[in-house]
Amino acid sequence: MEFGSGGGGGGGGSGSGGDHDGSDPQKRKKRYHRHTALQIQRLEAMFKDCPHPDEKQRLQLSRELGLAPRQIKFWFQNRRTQMKAQHERADNCALRAENDKIRCENIAIREALKNVICPSCGGPPVTEDSYFDEQKLRMENAQLKEELDRVSSIAAKYIGRPISQLPPVQPIHISSLDLTMGTFGGQGISGPSLDLDLLPGSSSTLPNLPYQQIVLSDMDKSLMTDIAANAMEELLRLLQTNEPLWMKSSTDGRDILDLDSYERMFPRANSHLKNPNVRIESSRDSGVVIMNGLALVDMFMDCMYEELQVLSPVVPTREFYVLRYCQQIEQGSWAVVNVSYDSPQFSSQCQSHRFPSGCLIQDLPNGYSKVTWVEHLEIEDRTPIHRLYQDLIQSGMAFGADRWLATLQRMCERFACLMVSGTSTRDLGGVIPSPDGKRSMMKLAQRMVSSFCTSISTSNRHRGTTISGLNEVGVRVTLHKSMDPGQPNGVVLNAATTFWLPIPPQNVFNFFKDERTRPQWDVLTNGNAVQEVAHIANGSNPGNCISVLRAINTSQNNMLILQESCIDSSGSLVVYCPVDLPAINIAMSGEDPSYIPLLPSGFTISPDGHLDQGDGASTSSNVHGNMGSRSSGSLISVAFQILVSSLPSAKLNMESVTTVNNLIGTTVQQIKAALNCPSS
Missing domain, CATH: 3.30.530.20 (START domain)
Known part of the structure; x- marks a missing residue:
C-alpha cells in the first residue's frame, strides 16, 4: 500500500513536531496547509485540462506558483489518486444500489411464483432452474457472510471495533491512496544506488515472490484506509510521547516501551499471533541522516513486502506484508508508518506482525534530516532461538530501531560518497x-x-x-x-x-x-x-x-x-x-x-x-x-x-x-x- 507525501488539494496532516503526551485533541487535529488558495485554484484548473502534465509543464507551474517541481509532481499524483478513489467509491455505491434493486426484484418474482398453480397437480411448480437459482443464492450468501466475518475480525483487531460500527468511508483528503501491494526486499529501504543489503543483510530485489499478487476487494480497500489512518495516529503518539510510555533502560540507556502504559493508551482486543511463544519487541531511536527529507520520503515510498534478516545461517528471516502510509505533518516534516495487514492470502505464513512502526523525518537547515524511528513487533518463535543469538534477539538489538537508523545513516553516507x-x-x-x-x-x-x-x-x-x-x-x-x-x-x-x-x-x-x-x-x-x-x-x-x-x-x-x-x-x-x-x-x-x-x-x-x-x-x-x-x-x-x-x-x-x-x-x-x- 502506498501513500503520497502530501495532501491532494492542499490538505495537510495532523501532528506536531514537539514532545507531548498526545492527550490534547485540539493539537492532534490541527491541520497545516501547504498551498495557498491561489495555488490550489491554478493547480485545479491545470488538472481539469491535463491530469498528467509532462516535465516541461510541471516546471512551468513550478515557476508560476513558487513551488518545487517535486511538490508539483506529488500534488498531481495525489490528486489523480484521490479522484480515482472517489470514482471507485461512486461506482461502488451505484453497483450496490443496482444489486439491491435486483435482489428486491428477485424476491418479488419468488413471491409471485409461490402463487402460480401447476395445471397438472394443482400445486406450485418446481423446476430444475429454480432449484439451482436457490442453491446459487445460498452459496452467494455464505460467501458474503464469510467475507463480512473476515473483515469484521480484522477491523476488531486493528481498530478496536467491528466493521458494523465503522463510520461510512468519506472521500480521502489527508493523502493520496494507491491500494497496491507488491515486492519490496531488504531492511525496508531502497533508492537510487542505495541498497541496505550492505549490513542488515537482505535482498533488494525479489525475483521469486513467495506469494502471488494480492487481489483487494472494495471492502478491503475501505478497511485498509481506516487502518492506515489509525496507524498514523498511533505512530505519531509513539514518536512524540516520552514517559510513562517510553522508559530509559537502566543498562544501556535505550528507549524501552512500557507495555502497561501502551495497553492503556492503545487497547486492543487480543494478540494477532496465537501461540504461547509470542513476545513483543519495541524500540525507539533518533539521529541525523545525510540526506534531505524529500529525498528520504521519495526513497521510502515503495510498495512493499519486507524481509528482515540477521546474517547468519542459524537465524530465521522475518517476513511481513505491510501497509505503508506517508503523510506530511508540516512544512519540512513527514511521517511514514508501516503496519501489518492480515490477509488470508498470506498471513498464515508470516510468523511476525508489525504494529504501527516507522519514522518521523524532519528537515534540518544544512540539508540533512533528523530521523526518529520506532519499531514495534509481535514475534512468534515457532522454533527456539539459537543459543548464540538469544541475548542479541531478545534484547531487541538484532531487529530494533537503532539498527534501522544506523544502517540508514551509513547507507546515506555511501550514497553521498557516490555523488x-x-x-x-x-x-x-x-x-x-x-x-x-x-x-x-x-x-x-x-x-x-x-x-x-x-x-x-x-x-x-x-x-x-x-x-x-x-x-x-x-x-x-x-x-x-x-x-x-x-x-x-x-x-x-x-x-x-x-x-x-x-x-x-x-x-x-x-x-x-x-x-x-x-x-x-x-x-x-x-x-x-x-x-x-x-x-x-x-x-x-x-x-x-x-x-x-x-x-x-x-x-x-x-x-x-x-x-x-x-x-x-x-x-x-x-x-x-x-x-x-x-x-x-x-x-x-x-x-x-x-x-x-x-x-x-x-x-x-x-x-x-x-x-x-x-x-x-x-x-x-x-x-x-x-x-x-x-x-x-x-x-x-x-x-x-x-x-x-x-x-x-x-x-x-x-x-x-x-x-x-x-x-x-x-x-x-x-x-x-x-x-x-x-x-x-
Whole structure:
C-alpha cells in the first residue's frame, strides 16, 4: 500500500513536531496547509485540462506558483489518486444500489411464483432452474457472510471495533491512496544506488515472490484506509510521547516501551499471533541522516513486502506484508508508518506482525534530516532461538530501531560518497582514471555484497537446496544452479557457519580489515602478504571502504581481490571476491560491470548482546563503529561460495561438500588461533 507525501488539494496532516503526551485533541487535529488558495485554484484548473502534465509543464507551474517541481509532481499524483478513489467509491455505491434493486426484484418474482398453480397437480411448480437459482443464492450468501466475518475480525483487531460500527468511508483528503501491494526486499529501504543489503543483510530485489499478487476487494480497500489512518495516529503518539510510555533502560540507556502504559493508551482486543511463544519487541531511536527529507520520503515510498534478516545461517528471516502510509505533518516534516495487514492470502505464513512502526523525518537547515524511528513487533518463535543469538534477539538489538537508523545513516553516507564529483579515491597505482570508474567500482562492490547476503540467507524464497544442515562443525551447505549473468554458470555450493569469540566486535573487524593479518586466515593468498592498490572511501568511518588488493610474491599476477568493508553500531561486514585483471579493468574504466561474474566470500560480525560490564556508560547507536563498548563478545558468520562445476546439469559430488566443510572448519580454527581464542 502506498501513500503520497502530501495532501491532494492542499490538505495537510495532523501532528506536531514537539514532545507531548498526545492527550490534547485540539493539537492532534490541527491541520497545516501547504498551498495557498491561489495555488490550489491554478493547480485545479491545470488538472481539469491535463491530469498528467509532462516535465516541461510541471516546471512551468513550478515557476508560476513558487513551488518545487517535486511538490508539483506529488500534488498531481495525489490528486489523480484521490479522484480515482472517489470514482471507485461512486461506482461502488451505484453497483450496490443496482444489486439491491435486483435482489428486491428477485424476491418479488419468488413471491409471485409461490402463487402460480401447476395445471397438472394443482400445486406450485418446481423446476430444475429454480432449484439451482436457490442453491446459487445460498452459496452467494455464505460467501458474503464469510467475507463480512473476515473483515469484521480484522477491523476488531486493528481498530478496536467491528466493521458494523465503522463510520461510512468519506472521500480521502489527508493523502493520496494507491491500494497496491507488491515486492519490496531488504531492511525496508531502497533508492537510487542505495541498497541496505550492505549490513542488515537482505535482498533488494525479489525475483521469486513467495506469494502471488494480492487481489483487494472494495471492502478491503475501505478497511485498509481506516487502518492506515489509525496507524498514523498511533505512530505519531509513539514518536512524540516520552514517559510513562517510553522508559530509559537502566543498562544501556535505550528507549524501552512500557507495555502497561501502551495497553492503556492503545487497547486492543487480543494478540494477532496465537501461540504461547509470542513476545513483543519495541524500540525507539533518533539521529541525523545525510540526506534531505524529500529525498528520504521519495526513497521510502515503495510498495512493499519486507524481509528482515540477521546474517547468519542459524537465524530465521522475518517476513511481513505491510501497509505503508506517508503523510506530511508540516512544512519540512513527514511521517511514514508501516503496519501489518492480515490477509488470508498470506498471513498464515508470516510468523511476525508489525504494529504501527516507522519514522518521523524532519528537515534540518544544512540539508540533512533528523530521523526518529520506532519499531514495534509481535514475534512468534515457532522454533527456539539459537543459543548464540538469544541475548542479541531478545534484547531487541538484532531487529530494533537503532539498527534501522544506523544502517540508514551509513547507507546515506555511501550514497553521498557516490555523488561527490571530485575524486574520493586513494589511487595507489593510478588505476582508477575517472569518476565513472569510481561509480562502476562501487556498483560492482555493491552487487558483490548483495550476492554474499543472498548466499547466507535463510529465506525460503531464495533458490537452492540444502545439502547438509548444521552438522558436527555447524556448517550449513546449500546448492543452487546458477545461470545469472552476475555469477559463473554452473553448480554453486554455498557454505556458512556462525561461531562466538570472546573479543569485542570492533577488534574482530580490525583483524579482518587489516591486510597485514590477512595471510593468517585467507586461503586465497596461500600465506602470501597482500598490498592495497586502490581505495575508495564509503563514509566517514575509515572502515567503510572498497579496496582492490594484490597478493605479493605469487605467480597469479593476473588475479586481484575486490573487497568491501563496512561498519556501524549494529555490526560490521567484510566481503571479498577474486576478480581477474581484465574484469577489474572493465570496471575501473567506467564500463558497465553487471556481467562480471562474482562468487564472493566473507564475514559478518555482530555484538553478542552481552553488555560489557566494564563500561557502565550508556552508548548511542549514532556513534559509528562503537560496537565494542556495547558488547563483550562477537558473533561471527563466515560464508564461502564455490563453483563445483561449470555445467548446470552436473551431478553433485559429495566430496565437494566434505571439502567445503573442511575449508570452513580450517578457516575458523585459523581465526581462533590468530586471535588467541580457545579452539573448542
